[in-house]
Amino acid sequence: MDLSGVVERVEHVARTRAAAATTADAGDTALALQLARAGMVAIRETRAWLAAAEAELTRVVRRVDAFPEQTIAADTKGSMGAAGALLDTAGVLDDAPAVADALDDAVITDEYVTIVTRASRSVPARLRSEFLRECEALMPTAASMTRTQFRRRVREICNRLLAHDGLERLERQRRATSLRSWTDDDGMLNLKGRFDPVTGAHLHAVLEHTVQQLFAETVPTTCPEHPIEKQAHLRALALVRLVTGGGLVDAGETRNDADARPMPVPSGGRVGTDLLVVIDATQTNGAGGPLVDWGIPVEVPVEVLADLIGDAESNVDLDIVVVRNGIVLHAPGKLDLGRSSRLANRAQRRALRALYATCAIPNCHVHVNRCKFHHIVWWEHGGQTDLHNLLPVCANHHARIHADNWNITLGPHRELTITLPDNTVMATGPPARQAA
Structure with a gap:
């Protein structure tokens, strides 16, 4: 130009x-x-x-x-x-x-x-x-x-x-793992860390599970109203609880989910990580078989992945979900709760993470792990906590849906149709998890 x-x-x-x-x-x-x-x-x-x-x-x-x-x-x-x-x-x-x-x-x-x-x-x-x-x-x-x-x-x-360079790369990443801190002009302590993918997968899982456990029902009065800032604030408080072992965060009530495996907030020692393996029968791996996503958010050498799964001391729990064209063909756990619980259980969250890579709203790139699970027929309108009535949406879009009364419907293969207050219609086909 x-x-x-x-x-x-x-x-x-x-x-x-x-x-x-x-x-x-x-x-x-x-x-x-x-x-x-x-x-x-x-x-x-x-x-x-x-x-x-x-x-x-x-x-x-x-x-x-x-x-x-x-x-x-x-x-x-x-x-x-x-x-x-x-x-x-x-x-x-x-x-x-x-x-x-x-x-x-x-x-x-x-x-x-x-x-x-x-x-x-x-x-x-x-x-x-x-x-x-x-x-x-x-x-x-x-x-x-x-x-x-x-x-x-x-x-x-x-x-x-x-x-052919996976193990060498992982060693470089391990050597490059670092954490630094500094105090900014507002007197706030800042942390910035970089972690190799294996360590990062454990850390990410523990942090996200801790946020869910501490703040699923209630949030502290210090929480910002802006949905994105709110999530960042809750992750910071969860990190404090993890590091200190508790006592500095007023978390209010914690979740009461009978189907969830307890995720203790640790004061030290190893913490388990759930490895979600998604078999997508809609797509192929280039050799004619279904595409398999091994659940590590960054690339890990095959040899290391095999060690993680086979090592009893690695505390990795393997959860397998099979999906095809927007439908869950197999997933462990109870996927329909009816009116017995307003909150999605662990099995439902796992199944939705298998279907979606990001927020379900078109062109939103917020990772599904940072999304809320919205009732398409709202809970206050009699909606049930069943898989077909749940949709992962980011905090920002979740607030918009409720504040602006967006009309959302799902087709049999989770085809999404959103009608906005000005009658603008956004529509997508079945979710494509690999798109992100």
Whole structure:
């Protein structure tokens, strides 16, 4: 994109910004939405050009400055870590000119470049050039991909290149496991950690189960009202309880779920992890058999996965769920509770995680592990806590459903239809768990 194209887009944003608001005030909601969307597209394209320009200037600073991180942090009013990330991105764009051109032409956004940059860190130096060449080959079709689809394609490239490098990679990840802390300007203690995938899988499971156990029924009075901030607050309190063994968190009542296996809040020692293995008979693995997801949220070598499952001391519980075309063919536990419990039990949560990768609302990428389980026929309207009446939705969309009275229906294969208050209809086919 040349400078005239950038100027044209900025002028377009300025025009639509005023026109959209005026049109909305006049009651022409369709035209207001059209103008607002056009303005947001222009903003996205302008941001992409600015990101490309920033990366090019970063490369210049890196070439001529003895301490580029400090200079970039000062000029951008950001942190040294953010400056380091800019330098990493600039390095990727330097070595992958097709990706740089796609960003400059607004074919992709800086978020797509970030996906490539982060993935490149897991690739050994000897494979980096090949990895970037394959990412460059994605650029002609990247414009038609969502961010999630693009991330999946990049992950597939990594997996293929690292197919024979799994154990070596895991050892690198174990050596790179770290946790640091600092106090920010508000006097708040901050923690930032990176964990190898095996440790991370255990940690993630324990933290999410602890949140469910402590806050399924009630939440502390300190909890923010914003749904996303609320979940972040609860995870922080759950971490405090895990580390301290209790006493610092006023959790209120805990869940009373007869079908759930107790998940004790630990004061030390090993804690078990549920490994959800999903056999998806709708999709194939390339060899004609069903696709199997072994339940680790990040890549783990096959040898390590086998050790995890076979080691009695690893405390890994294997749960197998079979799904096909939006239907649960097999899942352990009781899947229909009727009116005996308002809360989804462990078996229902497990089955829904097998069907969905993310929030069920179209184009929402919040992981299913961070979702609530909404009654399609609301509980207060007589709805039952049965699997066919439950839908995983993120905290933000769960609040919207109730506040704005969205009308939601499910078909026989969990085809989703959402009718909004303005009669806009969103519809999807059966859930595709592998889409995320």
